[in-house]
Structures are given as C-alpha cells and as structure tokens.
Amino acid sequence: MYCPVPPPLCPSQAALCPLTAASPVTFCRGSSLPAFCCPLIPCATSSSSPARPGLFRALPLSSQAPPLHAQTPPLHARCCQCHPLPQPCRHPLVSFALRMLGSVWKAGPRALGPPMSGGLRGYCARAGQQQGLIFRQLFEPVSATYTYLLADQATKEAVLIDPVLEKAPRDAKLVKDLGLNLLYAANTHCHADHITGSGVLKRMLPGCKSVISKDSGARADLHIQEGHVIKFGKFALETRSTPGHTDGCLTYVLQDHSMAFTGDALLIRGCGRTDFQQGCPQTLYQSVHSKIFSLPDHCLLYPAHDYTGQSVTSVKEEKQLNPRLTKTLEEFVKIMNGLNLPKPAQIDIAVPANLKCGIQDP
Numbered sequence: 001m002y003c004p005v006p007p008p009l010c011p012s013q014a015a016l017c018p019l020t021a022a023s024p025v026t027f028c029r030g031s032s033l034p035a036f037c038c039p040l041i042p043c044a045t046s047s048s049s050p051a052r053p054g055l056f057r058a059l060p061l062s063s064q065a066p067p068l069h070a071q072t073p074p075l076h077a078r079c080c081q082c083h084p085l086p087q088p089c090r091h092p093l094v095s096f097a098l099r100m101l102g103s104v105w106k107a108g109p110r111a112l113g114p115p116m117s118g119g120l121r122g123y124c125a126r127a128g129q130q131q132g133l134i135f136r137q138l139f140e141p142v143s144a145t146y147t148y149l150l151a152d153q154a155t156k157e158a159v160l161i162d163p164v165l166e167k168a169p170r171d172a173k174l175v176k177d178l179g180l181n182l183l184y185a186a187n188t189h190c191h192a193d194h195i196t197g198s199g200v201l202k203r204m205l206p207g208c209k210s211v212i213s214k215d216s217g218a219r220a221d222l223h224i225q226e227g228h229v230i231k232f233g234k235f236a237l238e239t240r241s242t243p244g245h246t247d248g249c250l251t252y253v254l255q256d257h258s259m260a261f262t263g264d265a266l267l268i269r270g271c272g273r274t275d276f277q278q279g280c281p282q283t284l285y286q287s288v289h290s291k292i293f294s295l296p297d298h299c300l301l302y303p304a305h306d307y308t309g310q311s312v313t314s315v316k317e318e319k320q321l322n323p324r325l326t327k328t329l330e331e332f333v334k335i336m337n338g339l340n341l342p343k344p345a346q347i348d349i350a351v352p353a354n355l356k357c358g359i360q361d362p
Contacts, residue, residue, distance in 0.1 A: 140164040143194040152233020163197030172204040186211035188263025189249040193344040199358030216248025240291040244284020245272030268313045281336035
C-alpha cells in the first residue's frame with residue numbers, strides 16, 4: 001500500500017506531518033525519552049534498511065499498551081522503518097497517535113477539512129476522484145504552459161483549459177484513453193507565447209467547441225464573459241473577468257470554489273505582464289484583488305504558466321506571499337512599469353493565429 005503523500009525528511013527532523021499539518025515529533029531523537037515518528041512517512045535516516053519511498057505498513061494496536069522497557073529497541077528504529085516490523089510499537093503515546101491517524105486515513109481527505117497552505121494539497125487528482133471529478137494538469141515545456149483537463153467521472157463530459165498546438169495530439173489521446181467526451185476547449189485569453197490547440201482539437205475530437213472571452217477579439221465557437229457558466233456533467237466552471245494582462249482575460253472557478261484557473265492574470269508568486277496587448281497594471285491589480293483574492297483562502301489556484309517548477313498555489317499563499325500583489329496599488333504600478341521585459345519570442349506568430357482560434361481554422 002502506498003502513501004499518497006510525497007515523503008519529506010524523516011519526521012524526527014521536526015518535519016510537519018502532511019496529513020495532520022501538526023508536528024508528530026514530541027521528543028528529540030537523542031533524548032532518553034522515545035521519539036514518535038509518523039508511520040506514513042519512510043525514514044530517511046534509518047541505517048538498518050534502505051527507505052522505500054511512500055511504502056508503509058499498518059501497525060496492529062493493543063488496547064492495553066504495556067510500558068516501554070529499557071531493553072526495547074528505540075521507537076525511532078521501528079516506527080520509521082519501511083520494511084515489515086517484527087512487532088508493533090506499544091508505547092501509549094504511539095498507540096494513541098496511530099489510532100488517530102488510522103481514523104483520518106479511513107475517513108479520507110474530507111476529514112482534514114479545507115486544504116491548508118504549507119500542508120497537504122487537498123485537491124489533487126485522487127481527492128477530485130472522490131467527488132467524481134477527473135482532473136489532470138499537463139505541461140508544455142517550451143512556453144512553460146499548463147493545460148488542464150476536467151471531466152465528470154459519471155457522464156464523461158470534459159473541458160480542456162488552455163490547450164497548446166504542439167500538444168494537441170497528446171491531449172486528444174488522453175481524452176480518448178479515458179473515454180471522455182470533450183465538450184469545450186477553453187482559453188483563458190488570447191495568448192502571445194504559444195498557439196492555442198483549440199482549433200486542431202475541434203478536428204481531432206468532433207463535437208468539441210472552442211471558447212474564449214468576447215472581449216478578446218478572437219474567433220471561437222462560443223464567446224463568453226463575466227458570469228457565464230460552462231457545464232460538464234454535474235460540474236460547472238464559473239467565469240470571472242480578470243482583465244489587465246489583456247482585455248479578454250478570464251478566470252475559471254469550479255462551482256464549489258475549491259479550485260480556480262487564473263490564466264496569466266495571477267501566477268505563482270507573480271502575475272502576467274502589462275506592457276502589451278491592452279495591458280494595464282491598475283486594471284490587473286483591481287482584477288486580482290476583487291475577483292481572485294475574494295475567493296476562499298483555501299481555494300487552490302492553477303496558473304497558465306510557471307517558470308520555476310511549481311504547479312499550484314492558493315488564495316491564502318498569494319495574499320500573503322506574492323511579491324507584487326501584496327504591495328499597494330501605487331507600488332504595484334511602479335513595479336510593473338519598470339520590468340522592461342523582452343517581448344515573447346512567438347508573439348508575432350501566436351497572436352495572429354490565436355485571433356482565429358489557431359492556424360488550423362480558416
């Protein structure tokens with residue numbers, strides 16, 4: 001059985017437990033008192049056996065735990081092992097903690113409440129499946145673009161957000177492999193750094209419709225604006241207009257406000273540039289603060305791009321840590337006007353093509 005939590009450092013090094021967001025380490029490993037280590041995380045410091053990341057063993061618990069004797073091997077040497085243990089840990093503190101973790105494990109991710117900044121990302125693909133949502137985050141490395149696939153597990157109706165031309169065959173294959181019916185290929189805005197794949201996907205997957213903001217000036221089967229709802233099965237994406245990077249920028253928000261797709265308006269610890277394509281720093285600042293930062297703190301935010309290897313953030317994180325949007329409006333405008341960035345390499349090709357839904361459309 002594999003733990004869904006990526007293994008960090010051994011908890012004996014004071015790491016937070018990713019399931020409970022509380023430190024399971026009560027005593028120092030070097031003290032005379034036993035150290036308690038989270039049984040779901042392999043020990044990175046064990047010398048008796050190499051760690052097998054993510055693998056753990058459920059420990060049988062005794063209702064009456066006998067005292068820990070001096071000759072008993074240290075708890076750290078047994079609780080953190082990734083191989084089968086000779087006998088269960090019976091210290092009362094360990095027994096209680098394991099029972100609590102077992103209850104959380106049986107109850108599933110919902111028992112943990114809303115996802116917390118710095119803790120377990122509560123809305124991953126597995127968590128979505130428990131609510132009947134299929135969710136995939138895909139990546140195109142040349143323009144560092146994220147494409148998102150969302151689908152209703154029951155009806156198989158699906159939506160694809162921000163497809164990229166070069167990855168359209170990959171996206172179409174995934175849709176077919178999962179047995180989905182792609183209803184919409186939706187763009188968050190008219191991109192300047194890559195050509196959209198919505199045009200070619202319409203040909204590869206008959207019945208798919210292209211979607212973009214009516215304020216973008218681009219061609220599409222469906223032009224939408226603030227308040228429009230994109231339905232797929234029992235799920236829906238609410239549309240919020242978030243101009244500033246371009247006039248036609250949209251943020252798509254899942255109806256339960258657990259996740260949102262911000263395009264280029266808000267990036268992880270950053271934001272889209274405002275020096276071309278109708279860009280305006282004042283407008284972008286107001287858009288982010290009124291339309292995105294007004295979502296619940298636990299809402300996970302998925303951007304159209306990331307250049308640092310990150311994949312997701314949250315409203316709470318960005319309100320506290322975004323180095324630009326935590327400033328005053330005046331400071332933000334000064335920062336954005338002073339970036340002096342080179343223009344995107346593909347802008348002269350991408351924008352004209354995207355204005356007609358990709359080069360495949362007449």
